[in-house]
Amino acid sequence: MQAKHKFSIALHGGAGTILKHLMSPALEQEHILALKVALDSGSRLLKEGASALDAVEASVRSLEDCPLFNAGRGSVFNHEGKHEMDAAIMEGTLGKAGAVCGVSGVKNPVSLARNVMEKSPHVLLCGEGAIRFALEQNLPLESEEYFFNQVRYDQWKEAKAEQNILLDHSSSNSDKKFGTVGAVALDMNGNLAAATSTGGMTNKQWGRIGDSPIIGAGTWASQESCAVSCTGHGEYFMRAVVAHDIHCLMYYKGLTLHAATGLLVHDKLKRSGGEGGLIAIDKLGNIAMPFNSEGMYRACCSQDGQEQILIYKS
Amino acid sequence: MQAKHKFSIALHGGAGTILKHLMSPALEQEHILALKVALDSGSRLLKEGASALDAVEASVRSLEDCPLFNAGRGSVFNHEGKHEMDAAIMEGTLGKAGAVCGVSGVKNPVSLARNVMEKSPHVLLCGEGAIRFALEQNLPLESEEYFFNQVRYDQWKEAKAEQNILLDHSSSNSDKKFGTVGAVALDMNGNLAAATSTGGMTNKQWGRIGDSPIIGAGTWASQESCAVSCTGHGEYFMRAVVAHDIHCLMYYKGLTLHAATGLLVHDKLKRSGGEGGLIAIDKLGNIAMPFNSEGMYRACCSQDGQEQILIYKS
Numbered sequence: 001m002q003a004k005h006k007f008s009i010a011l012h013g014g015a016g017t018i019l020k021h022l023m024s025p026a027l028e029q030e031h032i033l034a035l036k037v038a039l040d041s042g043s044r045l046l047k048e049g050a051s052a053l054d055a056v057e058a059s060v061r062s063l064e065d066c067p068l069f070n071a072g073r074g075s076v077f078n079h080e081g082k083h084e085m086d087a088a089i090m091e092g093t094l095g096k097a098g099a100v101c102g103v104s105g106v107k108n109p110v111s112l113a114r115n116v117m118e119k120s121p122h123v124l125l126c127g128e129g130a131i132r133f134a135l136e137q138n139l140p141l142e143s144e145e146y147f148f149n150q151v152r153y154d155q156w157k158e159a160k161a162e163q164n165i166l167l168d169h170s171s172s173n174s175d176k177k178f179g180t181v182g183a184v185a186l187d188m189n190g191n192l193a194a195a196t197s198t199g200g201m202t203n204k205q206w207g208r209i210g211d212s213p214i215i216g217a218g219t220w221a222s223q224e225s226c227a228v229s230c231t232g233h234g235e236y237f238m239r240a241v242v243a244h245d246i247h248c249l250m251y252y253k254g255l256t257l258h259a260a261t262g263l264l265v266h267d268k269l270k271r272s273g274g275e276g277g278l279i280a281i282d283k284l285g286n287i288a289m290p291f292n293s294e295g296m297y298r299a300c301c302s303q304d305g306q307e308q309i310l311i312y313k314s
Numbered sequence: 315m316q317a318k319h320k321f322s323i324a325l326h327g328g329a330g331t332i333l334k335h336l337m338s339p340a341l342e343q344e345h346i347l348a349l350k351v352a353l354d355s356g357s358r359l360l361k362e363g364a365s366a367l368d369a370v371e372a373s374v375r376s377l378e379d380c381p382l383f384n385a386g387r388g389s390v391f392n393h394e395g396k397h398e399m400d401a402a403i404m405e406g407t408l409g410k411a412g413a414v415c416g417v418s419g420v421k422n423p424v425s426l427a428r429n430v431m432e433k434s435p436h437v438l439l440c441g442e443g444a445i446r447f448a449l450e451q452n453l454p455l456e457s458e459e460y461f462f463n464q465v466r467y468d469q470w471k472e473a474k475a476e477q478n479i480l481l482d483h484s485s486s487n488s489d490k491k492f493g494t495v496g497a498v499a500l501d502m503n504g505n506l507a508a509a510t511s512t513g514g515m516t517n518k519q520w521g522r523i524g525d526s527p528i529i530g531a532g533t534w535a536s537q538e539s540c541a542v543s544c545t546g547h548g549e550y551f552m553r554a555v556v557a558h559d560i561h562c563l564m565y566y567k568g569l570t571l572h573a574a575t576g577l578l579v580h581d582k583l584k585r586s587g588g589e590g591g592l593i594a595i596d597k598l599g600n601i602a603m604p605f606n607s608e609g610m611y612r613a614c615c616s617q618d619g620q621e622q623i624l625i626y627k628s
Contacts, residue, residue, distance in 0.1 A: 095586075124523040126521035235437045241529065252566040
């Protein structure tokens with residue numbers, strides 16, 4: 001099939017209280033480099049004619065493998081001191097989707113989500129069962145040492161010690177809480193895809209699941225509108241079915257990508273107290289990366305080949 | 315506050331291949347009686363001025379306690395011979411929601427979902443963590459004997475034996491697969507609520523989660539549009555974000571409840587191969603109960619006090 005489109009891709013590494021004066025120049029450079037590596041791994045595939053699905057999986061895997069972001073290797077510790085991860089992937093052509101929640105030890109949850117989509121009759125697999133499925137699919141698992149990270153461990157210890165305070169001062173700890181990674185892409189055949197992956201909230205209890213693995217809340221792709229990956233205070237994103245709401249605003253009301261994503265992030269979510277942001281791309285290759293928090297790790301490569309890698313409000 | 319509205323309520327006990335010639339008159343009467351008992355438990359509360367939230371919880375609890383329906387006590391066996399249940403509840407005024415997935419041993423998963431909504435900062439809790447939360451909330455747990463049911467056990471044995479065949483002939487087994495219960499209500503103060511509960515699919519593997527506990531897919535309530543509870547082949551309902559799509563068709567495109575629910579069930583889902591149905595109620599008290607399968611256990615009490623209890627296509 002002849003390529004009719006230019007490709008484009010966007011990704012995020014989470015939103016929250018990311019303040020320039022709290023970030024060392026070295027740490028800032030580390031984040032920018034990691035975002036660049038993840039962007040390249042997706043855009044290189046797209047340039048070679050690969051599918052949007054392959055590209056978003058590759059970019060999210062790159063972010064999962066980097067200890068800086070709260071997903072895969074860099075996942076935060078839950079209340080029991082373990083790592084429980086969630087991920088989802090969706091493609092826009094047929095609306096196929098796969099997701100996993102509450103999985104431990106899986107090296108790349110986004111690839112497990114893709115296996116759920118392509119190798120099972122299901123959309124969402126959970127916990128031990130999802131890990132059994134990963135083993136049947138011969139996906140790599142990793143030990144607890146692989147996921148251990150001193151910074152995350154210290155964050156967890158602090159969160160455990162301050163638990164009662166944390167509940168009342170969540171905004172000051174939001175950087176710890178809203179870590180998620182995601183990617184959206186448009187390939188040269190005009191197909192859209194989205195993927196999201198997260199290690200959840202530091203010190204989370206009771207098997208809490210956020211919006212990341214929920215199709216329509218944190219992750220969505222449809223040829224009729226756009227591809228979306230969210231990051232933020234998951235409960236607000238779930239109750240607002242954010243990603244699907246953007247789809248409906250575009251498809252049913254005719255809003256542009258920028259109008260629809262702006263309405264969600266700066267109006268609907270903001271009014272309800274839902275802090276965070278999202279990345280989205282439409283079938284024309286337009287990219288939106290709005291957020292209502294202090295910062296959002298984000299990067300994109302637009303159709304004209306222009307790259308942007310940003311952290312703070314620009 | 316003075317009551318300005320008449321109340322109304324609808325509920326379902328699952329959709330699928332329910333054929334009159336395969337049902338004994340005695341079994342048919344048992345189902346009708348159970349639906350009547352569940353309807354009364356909700357409508358009695360509404361008549362006394364209780365909230366829509368109390369009414370849908372009461373009706374769903376009644377269906378969960380009845381061994382005839384695939385939820386709570388009557389839950390089917392998963393691949394490992396256990397019961398893994400999912401449930402969700404949502405209210406339309408503030409858009410608050412709670413849900414649980416993959417829980418075992420909890421007597422009334424819908425009440426656990428309500429506790430998640432009202433007593434935790436989260437929307438969705440999963441597996442062992444959700445059970446720990448249930449224990450902290452002093453919700454009743456039950457032994458395996460409570461959930462044991464010879465008919466379900468025989469269905470499971472048959473499904474296990476025929477596993478390879480089942481995958482190719484799913485339609486002949488759809489009655490076993492699409493069991494779910496749910497309720498939607500409008501109270502005398504004009505508030506809407508929805509609740510859904512399920513024991514999942516017979517012989518399900520890998521911790522599969524369907525649409526029931528997913529806010530926007532199987533369960534939804536908003537004062538801007540309607541309250542919805544779905545039942546059917548969950549994967550199709552999740553990918554189509556059915557309940558939230560009905561909301562958007564009404565809120566963004568101005569469709570009536572009947573037009574929006576009909577479009578989803580008889581057009582969108584039917585075209586994709588998604589078998590099942592749903593119950594929905596709008597803020598005017600209109601009720602819709604469309605399904606594209608052979609039958610759907612359903613009942614309603616409309617604003618004029620008229621009751622309907624139905625199983626087959628009417």
